[in-house]
Amino acid sequence: MTVDPVTTPRSRARVITFVLIVLLLALSAIPIVALWRAFGPKVIVAPDFALIDQDARPFKLSGLRGHPVVVFFGYTHCPDVCPTTLAHLAKAVHSPTVPGDEHVVFITVDPDRDSPSVLKRYVRLFDPEFIGLTGSLKSLEPVYAAYHTARQAVPNNHGPNDYSIVHGTSLYYVGRDGIMKGFGSWEDDKPELTQDLKRFQ
Amino acid sequence: MIRHVLRVLLFMVGLPCLAAAETPAVSVADAWSRPATGTGVIYATLHNNAAVADRLIGASSPLARHIGLHQTSEMKMPGMSTSMGNMPMTGSMTSMKAVLSIPVPAHGTTSLAPGGYHLMLDLRRDLKPGETVPLRLRFARAGWVTTGAQVRPIH
Numbered sequence: 001m002t003v004d005p006v007t008t009p010r011s012r013a014r015v016i017t018f019v020l021i022v023l024l025l026a027l028s029a030i031p032i033v034a035l036w037r038a039f040g041p042k043v044i045v046a047p048d049f050a051l052i053d054q055d056a057r058p059f060k061l062s063g064l065r066g067h068p069v070v071v072f073f074g075y076t077h078c079p080d081v082c083p084t085t086l087a088h089l090a091k092a093v094h095s096p097t098v099p100g101d102e103h104v105v106f107i108t109v110d111p112d113r114d115s116p117s118v119l120k121r122y123v124r125l126f127d128p129e130f131i132g133l134t135g136s137l138k139s140l141e142p143v144y145a146a147y148h149t150a151r152q153a154v155p156n157n158h159g160p161n162d163y164s165i166v167h168g169t170s171l172y173y174v175g176r177d178g179i180m181k182g183f184g185s186w187e188d189d190k191p192e193l194t195q196d197l198k199r200f201q
Numbered sequence: 202m203i204r205h206v207l208r209v210l211l212f213m214v215g216l217p218c219l220a221a222a223e224t225p226a227v228s229v230a231d232a233w234s235r236p237a238t239g240t241g242v243i244y245a246t247l248h249n250n251a252a253v254a255d256r257l258i259g260a261s262s263p264l265a266r267h268i269g270l271h272q273t274s275e276m277k278m279p280g281m282s283t284s285m286g287n288m289p290m291t292g293s294m295t296s297m298k299a300v301l302s303i304p305v306p307a308h309g310t311t312s313l314a315p316g317g318y319h320l321m322l323d324l325r326r327d328l329k330p331g332e333t334v335p336l337r338l339r340f341a342r343a344g345w346v347t348t349g350a351q352v353r354p355i356h
Binding site: 042044076077078079080081083084087090091094118121122125126127147148150154156157158162164166167168169170180182183185186187 | 235236237238239240241242267269271273276284285288289290293294295296297298299315316319321322323327355356
């Protein structure tokens with residue numbers, strides 16, 4: 001005589017216990033998801049902006065959706081930090097270990113001196129593919145605010161057109177999906193940058 | 202006769218000066234720059250071979266209208282956000298200030314390097330990769346030192 005394993009009282013109890021455990025786990029996932037949403041890593045869409053590129057054409061960040069983007073703020077009269085950063089980025093994006101479709105977007109903090117043509121001559125020193133952006137201070141200020149950065153002009157000693165600008169020096173990694181993936185430091189050289197470019201797709 | 206004595210005296214005075222010129226009190230090594238337009242930079246290593254401290258107090262080049270001595274420093278901006286959402290940002294700002302002089306300690310070395318001391322050039326023309334920028338550095342004690350800064354290609 002054969003015994004149906006499902007219909008015996010012991011195995012029925014086992015099935016019920018199993019179902020209860022699955023139900024309990026499923027129910028406990030709801031508060032876990034809620035806790036994760038509240039306290040876990042937040043997904044931030046990189047704030048979109050509309051500015052003017054080095055060819056004086058309108059540019060929107062969302063137009064680069066599908067490509068990883070590195071955003072950096074600086075100005076062309078900056079002798080030290082900005083060219084160091086752009087030179088490192090130029091080397092990193094040409095590294096054979098990164099996908100190679102990254103875009104580097106350089107947003108000026110000095111719209112008075114950085115016209116599209118000045119930006120064009122500047123960015124192509126590093127890489128002709130780099131994008132240099134400018135606009136009116138009125139259109140740029142919300143971008144600085146959205147990216148939690150700031151600028152402050154400091155006069156130098158050779159007339160009114162001779163000034164430096166104190167500015168934030170973070171690198172912003174925007175993924176192909178337009179989500180902010182992470183941040184970098186201007187001091188990062190090729191090894192750190194290529195690693196970040198691989199990580200923050 | 203007097204003229205001859207003077208000539209000998211001048212020679213005797215001149216000799217130590219010549220000797221001093223052969224082993225300069227301050228020597229400049231590895232001066233380099235980057236391709237640039239409008240504003241340029243020069244980095245270098247300054248060695249002080251003398252037993253007394255010296256200071257770099259100025260620089261000039263035929264390729265620059267003027268050269269400033271600068272120092273970059275990292276600063277925290279009060280009230281500046283250090284995160285976006287809850288992703289931490291460096292939150293750092295860099296400021297660059299003009300300095301009157303750059304110290305070179307006795308028997309010591311001072312590096313002009315990215316993120317620290319550097320020379321800022323208001324360029325008369327663009328700097329091309331591979332060329333050399335003629336440069337004269339002026340020290341408070343050692344006087345003028347002539348060198349050249351190599352324009353290193355980006356890649």
